Amino acid sequence: MSGKGNIMIRIALDGPSGAGKSTLAKEIAKRLGIVYLDTGALYRTVGLFAKKSGLALGADGKLPEGDAERLAGILGGADKPSIDVKLVGGAQHVILDGMDVGDSIRTPEMSLFASAVSRIQAVRDFLLDVQRDFAKKNSVIMDGRDIGTVILPDADVKIFLTASDEVRAKRRLDELTAKGISTTFEDVLSDMRKRDENDRTRKIAPAVPAEDAVILDNSALDFAGTVDEALRIIDSNVKKG
Numbered sequence: 207m208s209g210k211g212n213i214m215i216r217i218a219l220d221g222p223s224g225a226g227k228s229t230l231a232k233e234i235a236k237r238l239g240i241v242y243l244d245t246g247a248l249y250r251t252v253g254l255f256a257k258k259s260g261l262a263l264g265a266d267g268k269l270p271e272g273d274a275e276r277l278a279g280i281l282g283g284a285d286k287p288s289i290d291v292k293l294v295g296g297a298q299h300v301i302l303d304g305m306d307v308g309d310s311i312r313t314p315e316m317s318l319f320a321s322a323v324s325r326i327q328a329v330r331d332f333l334l335d336v337q338r339d340f341a342k343k344n345s346v347i348m349d350g351r352d353i354g355t356v357i358l359p360d361a362d363v364k365i366f367l368t369a370s371d372e373v374r375a376k377r378r379l380d381e382l383t384a385k386g387i388s389t390t391f392e393d394v395l396s397d398m399r400k401r402d403e404n405d406r407t408r409k410i411a412p413a414v415p416a417e418d419a420v421i422l423d424n425s426a427l428d429f430a431g432t433v434d435e436a437l438r439i440i441d442s443n444v445k446k447g
Contacts, residue, residue: 215240217347217440218354220415221367222402223317224374226424226432227349230367233433234440235347243340244298245350245357246320248289248333250311251300253319255287267400269322278328286332291340314382314389314397321401324351325408351405354416363443365436366415369425374398 217234221227228244235242259280261273269277280286290301300307310316323329337357340346348357354364369377375395382389405413415421420439424432 213345215345215363215444216341216358216361218358218361218364218416218419219347219349219367220351220353220355220365220413220419221349222351222374222405222413223398224378225367225369226377226429227367229429230432230436231347231349233429234436237433237437238345238347238440240345240347241293241340242298243291243337243344243346243348245333245337245348245353247298247300247307247311248291248336249320249324249329249350250316251289251302251307252281252287252323252329252333253316254307254311255302256323257315257319263318263322267318267322267404268325274326277323278326281328281332289333289336291336309385312385313387314394318397318401321404325404325410327410330356330410351413352411354419355414356411359416363440364416364419365422365439366419367422367424367432367436369423371395371399371402373425 215238217240219227219231219234228246231242231244256269256273256277259277261269261277264270288301288303292299292301300311334357337348341348341358350357354361354366372395375391375398378398379389379391379394382394420443422432422435422439424435427435
């Protein structure tokens, strides 16, 4: 599938949780006629696998060293899980060992699990080829935390989307409430700040902007304004290329 003007285009969209990456990426994909790959869903799926395997997070929101080593061993062994991405009617479905994970990966707990497993090199290695192979075959926009720095360092366009902690927490709360998940603003804000700290300080691929990324702070922008600004950035960068 090709993008604007029937040329292949790869867009990296990074940023912290609650900035609106997924919603923006889906809209950009729709506007440009390209494919959206939600890479965060892949890490959430590994997190779901970890939980199903009996692993648990510590009080600091991380996997204890022994559990992390156990997960790394599983992913490098004969009993490693099968994770595939399928597009059904343009929508992404993540398949774990033959089963569609659906919204089971969209809970606050799975958000913390995703952050925890993303600190493990074996997990990142396990998912790297899945993501890069997808980008080779499709014009794509990927959202995550290290797309522009690690997954697609040669992406045609790199955007780092961010917003204030409070704005991001409110957006996340609204999203969870719409899905029928009961929680509080305080809990969402606390979990978000914990994940932000984990993501920023991890030794492996910390969640920081790529040197050549354009920073887009949408704290004071509505969705339409965010889309317009992102499209402007994309158009400007594609023309430069």
